[in-house]
Amino acid sequence: MNAKSDLPQGTLDLLILKVAALGPVHGYAIAQRLQQVSRDVVQTPQGSLYPALHRLENRGLLAADWKETETGREAKFYRLTRKGKAQLEKETASWLRLTEAVGLILEMSEGGAE
């Protein structure tokens, strides 16, 4: 567990939006998906998942419906709204820009600043 790194601030929302973009999905599945996709590298604190989901729903980036799962139980399925989609694209772009910049700085050879 200790080998996993903490999720940088604000990225949880981005990841949730990304997962929800693939189709309606309930909370537990999002947690599973995040864990699988990040190959157990990123620790998704399940405790902060639900507050994040509710916050995103509150902001209109996600919409939710109660539907039956394949096992026949009722679950709350989240899906991306139009507004959420726009937000996802925006955040993805800015995330890529940021990581690119950080990468560039980190790859700089020592003394390269001269």
Added chain:
Amino acid sequence: MSWWHRFWRSKQMEEQLEKELRFHIDQHASDLIAHGLTPADARRRARLDLGGPEQVKEQCRDARGTRWLEDFWQDLRYALRTLRKAPGFAAVALLTLALGIGATTVMFTVIDGVLLKPLPYPAPDRLVAVHGHTATWNTALYGEQNLAYYDFLDCRRASSSLDLAGRVYDAGMISEPGQPEHVEEYQISANMFSVLGVPLFRGRQFLADEDKPGGAPVAILSYALWQRRFAGSSATLGMAVVLDGARYTVVGITPPGFRPEDADIDVYKPMGQNTAPYMQNRGPHPVGAIGRLRPGASLTQAQAELAAIGHRLAQEYPKTNAERGFVAETLRPDVGDVSSTLWLLLGMVGMVLLIACANIASLLLARAVSRERELAMRVALGAGRGRLTRQCLTESAVLGLSGGVLGVALAAVGLRPFLTFWPGMLPRAGEVGLDWRVLLFAIGVSLLSGALFGLAPALRVPARELEQTLRAGARSVVGGSRRLHSIFVIVEIALAVVLLVSAGMLGRTMLQLSTLNPGVNIQNVLTARMALSPGTLADPAKIRVAWRDALDGARRVPGVQAVTMVDTVPMRQGNNQIGYWTTPVKPAANQQPITLASCVTPDYLKVMGIPLRRGRFFNDQDRLGNESVVVIDDVMARQAFGEADPIGRHIWIDMGSDPATVVGVVGHVRHWGLAGDDQAKVRAQLYYPFAQVPDGLLRRWSELMSIAVRTGIAPLNVVEPLRRELRGSGNDQVLYEVRTMEQLASDSLARQRFLLLLFGVFAGLALLLACIGIYGVLAYLTGQRVPEIGVRMALGASAGDVLWLVLRQSLGMISLGVAAGVAAAWEAGRLLERLVQGMQPAEPLTFAIMLPVLVGAALLASFVPARRASRIQPMLALRQE
């Protein structure tokens, strides 16, 4: 889902949250079981991984965005619960608040309607008043100058920025159909209603063709007259009415409540049909003019334009217009002198509200101090300080708003009686009413009061030294809170002193004023205005005969001892202020001394009981053709001639070119009322005989005349016989505005009496509240000191010592409060002197009478807790610790 939606469905939201989390845990657990864990371990792991369902839930609630509302809701219910638990406190607090807020709201409603609201016409800021302006015109004395009719027409024609309308005030008689009745009339330009933007209730306004000499005789009736005389019948339109002996066709009815310039006008006639001499030249100026700025035009443009027109007219007609200009200003309602009284009353009820707030604050504070331990406990358990402060403030806001709701209800019930109770006519009374502005004010005041009395307790929420508070228990009173309590009591007492002393000053003023000699003998005198038969008015000779017949007729009525005519009755509305001079050279108009001229007949002194000081009064020889004579009062004698004997001296007035000879001096009459006369700007009085009024003025003078009779029986008993006797041969002469002199004298003090009553009531209320405050605070403080007192008694203090101990504390507060109050009351007294007519200055006697009342009551209130303290059983008290 919007936030209020989510809030209203919060129960459902809670259920769904619960269901969602349960699903997560169940799924996780079943996955773990599939991986080989036992069901019990799997569930435990799942719950741990989620991180505690309750905490997650709390975070989800935060994420919902309705947290503040839910907290507020919770606080609200908590506040209502605590109030319900202390019904006595809640009742006292709510009642005092409701009274305070109710009274303040009533006063604000009146002020709003009378002083603050714009005129009740569309786009009132586009309306302007147009006045004449000459350098020698005394505006302070005569008000704004009206326009000559021809000047009005020229201004209207030449102005491109203003749509001008005019009116001439008139009065007359409607005699058919039905009984003859006096009516107030406006002669208006055809466009008056369209300029004001007021649509007629029925029918139409006048046509331009009707607003000309020789136009079709048409009239518009007021809604009130229409209801009164025609029972609101729709057949009235097109009907003929007889006004001043001529037949007019009714073409319109004004909307209900339409009162131009706050006057009760009954009938409107076209101004252009008036061909009287005063409309035919530029000398007299009878036309009051208003205008509406045309779209795009500004007031400055209109002013510049009017100035140019004035300039041109001055060149064209130098004889009449040489120095006359025209000015325009935004039209404002004329409310006379009520504003000072209104603000005074608002200040007074505001003070009562403050006292109520101080009272509740100290009661709340007492509770807050005893709850200190509970609060400290809650802080220790993790409640945020801000959250607790918010809770305290919510509680006081709830109290404030509940008091406000009750207060508005009180105001709604009390407003109409208050207005009816207002002495005389309150200007714009019809526009006074509860509306959203008033509600906003009431809410504001309620919340402000809530903040005022809630802040001190709220700030007591403990932050540091929790441990100490918790250990000390609820029985300790920290010095700071004792001081705060004292401050509230001191403020209450100081405010009560101000109100009591003000009430005392008003009471003394009333006593003083009502013993003043009005200058006339007010007992057994009846006055009434009288309108002659319209048929007589055209011929001066007929007019003189008609009046002589009227006087003879009135003399025949049983119980009548003497009869006179008079145009301006003392202490009644209406006066005739004219300039005079005592040397042949006429001074400029604004340099002339002013006197109140009254036109009377020889028996005037006998009817009014005015003493003759020198010379003689009028007799039947004083008529046209003989020497012009006047009689003056002793004030004018001193003003015009100093110590010299005025008899035989000459006085010039603007009526004729010849001087009049002074033949007598009579006593001064308090024409401006008992209260107002001493400070009046014009006090000199001059009488001239009706018989010497020139023929040309006779018609106008007749319209202003009243008849006054001295009776040997109760004056109201002669009203009906007098009415019958004076009907005249055509049955079309009427009496109106019937008053006894006693009524007029009493009415002249009505405002002072009204203020005295209100101040008296509210000062009493303030005294009561202050006593409740002192009692409450002392009872509380003494209660807190029970163990201390127990120790003192155990150590040998006597009951008397303890009594003194408590009383000393209250005496300290009382004397500080009185000291502050006396200083404030002195200032308040000076304010009253400035604002209330005839007010007696504050003097030590008033203080000497009012202060013991307050101190006595306050000591009485503190005596109860002091006595209770002195009866404490030391052993019981110590065991309590």
